[in-house]
Amino acid sequence: MEHINIEHFILLAALLLIIGVLTTKFSTRLGVPALVLFLLVGMIMGSDGLGIIYFNNPELTQLIGIIALVVILFEGGLQTKWSSVKAVAGPSLSLATIGVLITTIVVAVAAKLIFNVSWMEGFLFGAIVGSTDAAAIFAVLKGQNINDRLASTLEAESGTNDPMAMFLTLSLIELMTVDHANVYLLIGSFFWQMGMGLIIGYLLGRFGSFSINKINLDSSGLYPIFTLAFALLTYSVTDLVGASGLLAVYIAALVIGNMDLTYRHSIFRFNEGFAWMMQILMFIILGLLVFPSQFLSFGIIFKGFLLSLILMFLARPVAVFLSTIKMGFHMKEKIFLSWAGLKGAVPIVLATFPMTMGLENSQLFFNVVFFVVLTSALIQGSTISIFADTLGLNGPEKVEPPHSLELVSIGKANAEMIEFAVDEKTAITGQALKNISFPKETLISAMIRNGDLVTPHGDTTIQPGDILYILTAKKRKKELKRLLNKEFI
Known part of the structure; x- marks a missing residue:
């Protein structure tokens, strides 16, 4: 050059x-x-x-x-x-x-x-x-x-x-x-x-x-x-x-x-x-x-x-x-x-x-x-x-989290903020929050629905496409993952 x-x-x-x-x-x-x-x-x-x-x-x-x-x-x-x-x-x-x-x-x-x-x-x-x-x-x-x-x-x-x-x-x-x-x-x-x-x-x-x-x-x-x-x-x-x-x-x-x-x-x-x-x-x-x-x-x-x-x-x-x-x-x-x-x-x-x-x-x-x-x-x-x-090979619309939220990390505290995208196959889809058996020391902190911030309460029903931000204790994380049907190595 x-x-x-x-x-x-x-x-x-x-x-x-x-x-x-x-x-x-x-x-x-x-x-x-x-x-x-x-x-x-x-x-x-x-x-x-x-x-x-x-x-x-x-x-x-x-x-x-x-x-x-x-x-x-x-x-x-x-x-x-x-x-x-x-x-x-x-x-x-x-x-x-x-x-x-x-x-x-x-x-x-x-x-x-x-x-x-x-x-x-x-x-x-x-x-x-x-x-x-x-x-x-x-x-x-x-x-x-x-x-x-x-x-x-x-x-x-x-x-x-x-x-x-x-x-x-x-x-x-x-x-x-x-x-x-x-x-x-x-x-x-x-x-x-x-x-x-x-x-x-x-x-x-x-x-x-x-x-x-x-x-x-x-x-x-x-x-x-x-x-x-x-x-x-x-x-x-x-x-x-x-x-x-x-x-x-x-x-x-x-x-x-x-x-x-x-x-x-x-x-x-x-x-x-x-x-x-x-x-x-x-x-x-x-x-x-x-x-x-x-x-x-x-x-x-x-x-x-x-x-x-x-x-x-x-x-x-x-x-x-x-x-x-x-x-x-x-x-x-x-x-x-x-x-x-x-x-x-x-x-x-x-x-x-x-x-x-x-x-x-x-x-x-x-x-x-x-x-x-x-x-x-x-x-x-x-x-x-x-x-x-x-060819009719398109799948369901993919849910992409529009935001990233990382208030605390597993390396710095005993709790972590989990971001989870809900789809039709998720076990909790269609259920009200008050009816879901979340692990102890777990809280739904925020929810994004159709691009808007929703403040969750007990009667809020989980819908496909929702983005959930869940604060949970480290020791409860595996239990929460099993509930959400997430698969990891």
């Missing part, structure tokens, strides 16, 4: 963040995923656009991309309920492994025929675009009322299939660049990476949640930073032993997010905001790395669009239908899962690996992959909710 003074750099960073945040508002109104607009901002600011920033550093892009993916995967894992993941573990893991492999094979054949590259390069194309993208899936599904089983399957798949795509990409690059690469060692490496990723992720997740609750920090603002440090620690430790750091991060986040945590709301809100910031930064930088004059040529557009169509209408559906055989999905659900295979940051980040390794057709790889991601986000990302509605 060209040298610029500190004042200009800070001003530019501020403007990029402001523009990035504002684009999320426009993306909702336009029905276009925010990641597309972030990419466009980067392209417009780059040397082929307004020429404000010249950026052509694949190594730095790769570094920022991986750090951003760690943060995004960690936030996604924190927000995921273990009860939901456990119910779809089989199909999610099948899609994340067998599905990625099948997608890679189908795309490899297509890339070989369309771009006239070698078979190894064709397989490399397939591996790079083989996985669904966690950042794209988490962003697009957030706030949607797609039925829980499908949403959980897609979230768990996107959180666990990045390691498979990265393993295939790096293995193929090794086979292309190392004279005597051992295939059997690569296969053994796969089981080591996935197995140790799961184990280290689980162990550090347990250790992280224990540490967060036991440490007594002077400021509540330090707890989110302490939690994020465990995400980075998990990735680095796992990567140092040659295992899958991304998988370990997602598993650790899943464990931590389903535990009782000191300053839980603060931790979650901080990570949500930080994940958004990293997503904005990552996609804008990826946009800066692209030179539109190179990938907007007729050859790239025509051939890239053809490859995109094969990926959307052939490779992904074949992978979904084959990897979910006898797993309880009916035809409409399989069609939806096929359409929801969004591509995003991961393929673009993976496409920088051939560039840093100096492979012959590395620029072609990057340009085509970028175009594939762009078309996937524009076409699939903007129609997911419409697709779900058309």
Whole structure:
């Protein structure tokens, strides 16, 4: 990047963040995923656009991309309920492994025929675009009322299939660049990476949640930073032993997010905001790395669009239908899962690996992959909710707490404020407060109904959609959870 003074750099960073945040508002109104607009901002600011920033550093892009993916995967894992993941573990893991492999094979054949590259390069194309993208899936599904089983399957798949795509990409690059690469060692490496990723992720997740609750920090603002440090620690430790750091991060986040945590709301809100910031930064930088004059040529557009169509209408559906055989999905659900295979940051980040390794057709790889991601986000990302509605796969309206209330925390007092969203399946729905056998030392302090604050009294009836704020003693918390039918690890 060209040298610029500190004042200009800070001003530019501020403007990029402001523009990035504002684009999320426009993306909702336009029905276009925010990641597309972030990419466009980067392209417009780059040397082929307004020429404000010249950026052509694949190594730095790769570094920022991986750090951003760690943060995004960690936030996604924190927000995921273990009860939901456990119910779809089989199909999610099948899609994340067998599905990625099948997608890679189908795309490899297509890339070989369309771009006239070698078979190894064709397989490399397939591996790079083989996985669904966690950042794209988490962003697009957030706030949607797609039925829980499908949403959980897609979230768990996107959180666990990045390691498979990265393993295939790096293995193929090794086979292309190392004279005597051992295939059997690569296969053994796969089981080591996935197995140790799961184990280290689980162990550090347990250790992280224990540490967060036991440490007594002077400021509540330090707890989110302490939690994020465990995400980075998990990735680095796992990567140092040659295992899958991304998988370990997602598993650790899943464990931590389903535990009782000191300053839980603060931790979650901080990570949500930080994940958004990293997503904005990552996609804008990826946009800066692209030179539109190179990938907007007729050859790239025509051939890239053809490859995109094969990926959307052939490779992904074949992978979904084959990897979910006898797993309880009916035809409409399989069609939806096929359409929801969004591509995003991961393929673009993976496409920088051939560039840093100096492979012959590395620029072609990057340009085509970028175009594939762009078309996937524009076409699939903007129609997911419409697709779900058309197929009748929307679930009940999701209840999202509009406020966060954390007066006291389990780490600082012998009581805690519980926030609970009521739905139709909740055991206390339809009952008056005076008829509910709440544990001793428990009080309904406040209730939010249709966005309004309601002062609860004995005759108040619990309704679906209510947000309850319940003050309870620590020793009564498990009893209260059983009453509310909440499920935790």
